[in-house]
Amino acid sequence: MSTLLPNNFSDLEEFAGWALLTSTERNRMRRTTPMAEINAFYNAMQPRLAEVLAYLDQFSLREMPQDARRLLYLSLALAEITIAVELFHEPKVTGGCDPERFVVIREIDP
């Protein structure tokens, strides 16, 4: 029985660790996770993404049940790792500068 994510998305439960609250944390997780695990997350969630977004759109960003909010953060993590999967085929930006130099000084929440 699923506890972290809404019931219809219990198959994504094993990736719930990606549901981090800030972009900086999600980016660090991407950079420190082997590509095979990133691909596994992408391959599991990409086919469900349209369904996930339709489900989340029942709610407003300001008022969501906790499990839906976790699913929202999981989708934001998918946005993060998608760049690794669809563009670079590795966790980091190939040939990019040290990503820690891009310091977030303000960001919207969520």
Place this chain on the structure above:
Amino acid sequence: MKTVMTNRRWIKQHPDLGTGPVPTDTCTSPELFELERERIFRRSWLNVGREDDFPEPGSYVVRDLAVANTSVLLVRGKDRKIRAFHNVCTHRGNRLVDKEKGLCKGRFVCRFHSWAFDTSGQLTWVSDEANFYDIDKGALGLRPIAADVWEGFIFINLSPNPSETLAEYLAGMVQQIRGYPFGEQRLLCRYRVEEKANWKVILDAQNEVYHLPFLHITYPDFCPMNEQKFSRIQNFTRFGRHTAYSVELNTDHQMKPVEAIAVGANPRGGQVHPSMIGWFDFYTVFPNFCMLFLAGTYVTYNIWPVAVDRSVWEVSMYHPATDKPSERFAQEYNRCLLRDLLQEDASNHEAIQASLESGALTHFQFQDEEIQIRHFHKEVRRHLFGEENGTAAARNGRETTDLRLK
């Protein structure tokens, strides 16, 4: 307007920009950096934020502008007007406000001797006032800095008597951008990137799309390309000191699965506003402010010089305000994509600076699709050396700077 894919030769419309190489000296010379301080940054209108950074009366921001050797206090008064002051107590010159931003509920109080100023800059309290001699509190308010607002963007001018109003300075940009729904957009995120590079090295790297299919090899077809797979801009316009270049949507771009869902979930379908020239418009607002309009979103860059070889690049991404989770997902995708592409750009900046400092390269070569940069360097040189020398510098790029520094 369709993009012309043949060699357009923008230069034919702008022969004053010349076709010769352009000197690299302004990126490496400490003396020219000092001239830039005086003749560009202490005289130009500089963007220092947006009205949204000041949500209520008393909201303030302190900006330390290394390039102007000053600290600026920006504050929204009780009358809701945003004013700028030198962040200096008029008693003996102590730095008045230390915090980077905050809400001043009453007065700014100097910690040295407790002199106090209200949010309109007036000196309202002098401790032990009766023991001073003929002190005129009315004349001892905070030293003001010219400030004005355009479309919610706050600009300051450090000249005691700016020679142009902000609207005059922005020239035809004001008409072109009029009506853009800035008020509907919210700051999604702001990055601060410290770089060991001259501010123009950072700006130049963004001020063209020639590099896109090469440097951004994993996302090469952002803009339409000709048969040889070279990018072509759709439009180039000069507005006084400022420029805009535009790119048409590349309908041949092949979208990946998640990208396609993100693009589909874009707020308002990523519509292009009528004030936009292309699908992507890049404005360089002289000297150090860039505005990028991309479908339904916009991004700004403030590139702050710190020293001739050091800068701070601030990247602010704005998206339509939304309560809809799928739109928030699309925003996050856009954010991650742009951030990563900019990290590819940033990897070059410090390498370029190091190379230029070796002295190996005295001049840049610019092709027709880099005419924006040619204009920009001409403006820099015009401000430093005057009308005639600036033009000559752009035309032949041969003269040395030593003579003109005397």
